[in-house]
Amino acid sequence: MMKKIVLPLLSALLFTGASAQAQQRPNIVFILADDLGYGDLGVYGQQKIKTPNIDRLSRQGMLFTRFYAGTSVCAPSRSSLLTGQHTGHTYVRGNKEIQPEGQEPLADTVQSYARMLQQAGYVTGAFGKWGLGMVGTSGAPDKKGFDVFYGYNCQRQSHRYYPTHLWSNNTRIDLEGNDLKQKKVYAPELIQQQTLAFIENNRSKPFFLFVPSILPHAELSGPDDQYYKQYEDAFPETPHKGNDYGPGALVPGYASVDKPHATYAAMVTRLDAYVGQILDKLDQLGLTQNTIVIFSSDNGAHREGGADPVFFNSSAGLRGFKRDLYEGGIRTPFIVKWPGKVKVGSRNAFIGAFWDLMPTFTQIAGAPRPPYTDGVSLVPTLTGKGKQAQHPYLYWEFHEDNGTQAVRMGKWKGFRKGVMKDPQAPLELYDLDKDPAEQHNVAASHPDIVKKIEGYMQEAHVESPVFPLTAH
Structure with missing residues (x-):
């Protein structure tokens, strides 16, 4: 009898020990807003839009005041983020479109930190907007280190919140009832459900969760629900035809926006609610203490589709918006929560940028050091231990x-x-x-x-x- 009891007990102890050892490496959650301005959050001075969950994230971690995106538009900024290289070196440096769907793909020789984390034993998932290579190309998510992808592969498709389809890995998911005239299936909610399911499904493994949300990117659109109703009558409004996307507009036919201020505010608050749901899911599963959560935006606030960054002071007094390399186009919110490591409620003026994430994440995950990066690890700044390397300079290019x-x-x-x-x-x-x-x-x-x-x-x-x- 004793042997029958001890052997399973010994196996259980060994399994528990192995699981505990694996979980000593923290989970990493990186949430990336789309076209959210430096001043669009309460903790960065926003007065008109409510962002209680991101504000709470800031109170629980470290807020950076001089952190920068890869550049001032989507694809090259994300290329800089994932490759650890500024836009003078990274492969994708502009929004170059491929027909009938997709953008210029990252080359097969380009390594992302997602692949490096994957090779180090992390489960990796991306949920939202990709824009770095269509399914079947060298730049597709599964070729760049992601076990799971769900969302918009193509940036043009992500101009619509009620698209005709999304992608689940290499499978096209048609959304019946969505076309240029009908809006039945709200894609961000589907993506959020898959995001939360990824956390649930991988709770016992170290994971890297990348959430490149499309909120609050134009078009200005969304459900008539609690997020919208709280702003519906709050602001002076001028109806706006939502097909004016400014430079780089590619998808015509957007519906009219009767209350653009209320709609934009609702989109930011919905993004904030999604961040809150991710934080709550980590709490519910007991993962919070072993998870680093980072929130940022891919570039400055946009002026497309009726958005009004001047009204909201979305650049927090800085000059410029999306497509500018002035501060308002590239300085980004950057907030890090890492329980037991990052000082609660702290602010930091370190001058850093997206290319710092590759050396930071690989160090945190115990992965091999990148063979090349323009970045420096932020671990000393985050933990307060060791000497923080400084950049002699930061560099950006914009190709429009x-x-x-x-x-x-x-x-x-x-x-x-x-x-x-x-x-x-x-x-x-x-x-x-x-x-x-x-x-x-x-x-x-x-x-x-x-x-x-x-x-x-x-x-x-x-x-x-x-x-x-x-x-x-």
């Missing part, structure tokens, strides 16, 4: 409107427009300590700083045959 380059070097910000026509165009220079809104170009007073930043621009940019910037 004749091309723009920007460099942040300490307090200085250098900005050059029209580089496709003139790679040596005059440089604008701003002292962000004295002039955070970038109103006073002081290039003429600091020729030495201008020269140094010009050197960094030349150093950082490696010409791409797929996305040429300075070649003629």
Whole structure:
């Protein structure tokens, strides 16, 4: 009898020990908003839109005040995020469309940190918008390290909240009742259900959950529910035809938006509610203490489809919006919660960017160090242990409107427009300590700083045959 009891007990103890050892590595949840401005959250100064769950996340963790997206539009910013390279090096540097569906795919030689986490034993899932390679191409989610993908593969499709279809891994999921005139199936809710199911299904394994939400990207649209009703009569409104998407518009036929302010506010609050549901699911499953949660946005606030970032002060007083390399186009909310590691309710002024996530995540997961990255690990800043490496500078490119380059070097910000026509165009220079809104170009007073930043621009940019910037 004793042997029959001891052997199963021993097996159980061994299994429990193995599970505990695996779970010593924290789960990683990265939630990425789409076109959410630096000032769209309560903790970053928003006065008109309610974001209680993200505000709570901030109170439980660390809020960064000088963190930056990969660039000021979707695909290249996400490429920078996943490859650990700034836009002078990363493969995808613009929103290059592929017909009939999809965008320029990441090359098969490009490694993402999702693949590195996968190889280190993490279960990996992505739920939301992809935009880095259609199903069957070298840039598809399953080719870049994700065990599970559910959502919009193509960015053009993600302009609609009631699309004709989504993708579940390599399977097309048709949404009956959705077309240019009908709105029956609200895609973000389907994606959220799959997100929560991923957490449930992988509770006993270390997992990396990437949630590239499409909220609050234009179009301005959504259900007439509690998120909308709380704002329905709150703001002055001017009806707006929602098919005006500005530069890069590709999908016509959007429905009219009678109350664009209320609709946009509801979209942000819905995103906030989805964040709250993820946090609650982690609590319910007892995973909170062993999970790092990060929230950010892919670029600055948009002005498309009737959105009004001036009304909401979505850039928090910073200059510019989406498609700008001024601060309002690239400075992003960045909040990290890591129980027992990150100081609760702290604020941090570290100057970092999306390419820092690759070395950070691989260090946290115990994965091999990346063979190459433009980033530095944020672990010393997050934990307060060890010396934090600093960037000598940060660099960005934007490949629309004749091309723009920007460099942040300490307090200085250098900005050059029209580089496709003139790679040596005059440089604008701003002292962000004295002039955070970038109103006073002081290039003429600091020729030495201008020269140094010009050197960094030349150093950082490696010409791409797929996305040429300075070649003629």
